[in-house]
Amino acid sequence: MDIAYIPSPSRGVLYLGPIPLRAYAFCIILGVVVAVWLGSKRWVDRGGAKHTVGDIAVWAVPFGLVGGRLYHVITDHQLYFGEGKNPWNAFKIWEGGLGIWGAIALGAVGAWIGARRRGVPLPAYADAIAPGIALAQAMGRWGNYFNQELYGRPTTLPWGLEIHKTLPGGEVVTGVYHPTFLYESLWCVGVALLVMWADRRWSLGHGRAFAVYVAAYTVGRFWIEYLRIDEAHHYLGLRLNDWTSIVVFLAAVAYFVIVGKRKPGREDPASIDPAAHEGAEGVPGAEEKPAGEKTTEKTTEKTGAKAAEKARETVDGDKPSQLLDVEAEEKAAGKPAATAAGTAEKTGKDAANPI
Template sequence: MDSVLLAIDPIAFQLGPLTIRWYGVIIAFGILIAFLVAQKEMVKRGFHQEYLTDLLLWAIPLAIIGARIYYVIFKWENYADNPIDAFKIWEGGIAIHGALIASFLTAYVFTRIRKDSFLKVTDIVAPSILIGQTVGRWGNFINQEAHGGEVTRTFLENLFIPNWIIKQMNIDGKYYHPTFLYESVWNLTGVVILILLRKVNLLRGEMFLFYLTWYSVGRFFIEGLRTDSLYLVGDLRTAQVVSLITIIVAVIIFVYRRFILKVKVRYQE
């Protein structure tokens, strides 16, 4: 009972029959902050002020659809008997990898239509994607989901995290790894590094490749702690497989472009 009383109410407020949850509010806030940061850099790099808005009008809804499709594919056993439930996204069940795949495909098509460089655009928005992911993980915190295995309160206290986080990680009388926090801190560190890398003036595409590698390394290890993973086969976690493939592909592309193709176009160009 005590843990229930201490838990943060996942409902932010009611608008008549409409229930607004903190998860949605936090996700929206993360998108807004990410947009403002990316927008400033886009304009600085010579893009029209409405360019990013036009892209997001397609990318955001398609990312939500992609996140749902990805989740349903790897949780099909939950929907096989009643496929209509796959459309009930309000009941929960989305995956960030699905959202990212859909977003990048959307950005690729969008930039091709606009005759712009996909890598130039993704280089610019890479820090903002991590900002959105940094903030978005706190939605999981409010919902008391996407956590790791059971730990002791002493373990959490030794992490020197605030007591209100420790209390929220008390679920039904047991404490759990705050994997949302691990990933949020990892992503925030990546944001700082990416912003600093802008001054290094890497080759075009390398900011994006760094983002893919950085996020995937963190996700690979943090996913191993989680208790709600999607599984590919047996004990093979889908997110870890996708992360490992992403790391390998990103490193191969980096080496190929820099040392074999010897690309000369820089980030600032």
């Protein structure tokens, strides 16, 4: 007798009156919040402004959701199109079905738009947000648990997942399977920790921390995908997502190596976020006077102060060398030496009445 130590969820949706609260959506929202929080913290540590990550996420998140859904619908089109299928189900995102590859690809487009509007280099932003994305994926996978989807092969392991659900065609699935959602969730937590450790150890920059995230995630996705038994396209004995993992892994490693040789180290903190160093962050008096006026005013004050000081030195007799010269001339002419006060007075009058 098989014993499931991970019971099947009793429900995946709660109703607040007529409003459905779906666990799948809640897990995604919670993941986004954590990603923005951690990304903001890392961005500030790198020299950026506090709200930059959130402002760019306003663009990246909607693009990512659309991209993730498009990838799922395109690669699993047989679920929505064809005889006996309802194409409108392709819009029911709350029932599950987000492809991470599409989410990252189109999310990057949204992030690029947001970063461009803020004057922020996209690779630096990607480095800051990378661990947060991994944690968001870890939380999002629990939405698959509540929807009872993306499970693996049957197993007798004590951490097997009990599944009891009715498929759209009426087939009832009951049994204990590999909890691939849990495997991927734990793997993503490990990826987040790996990226933060590597970034701190080697000061990764110019998109290399993001490349570490991508490469590490694809390694885990490859073997987890191999355990899954849900319907998918196969090519040369491998699922489509396995091939995608291989290609993306190679691209991430190549990027890491090439950029590491061309741009070692991390970006200059003063260059990654203009908002952290300009009036956009509320610097008082940033626009009171043009820079030219301030410079001219300061120069005039400095010149006037020097002229006044020089005049005082001449009148008050603060330069002994000048007084000695006057006394020497008077002695040579047979005149009694003038007092210091008289000499200063004379010198002052001469200065005031030039010939």
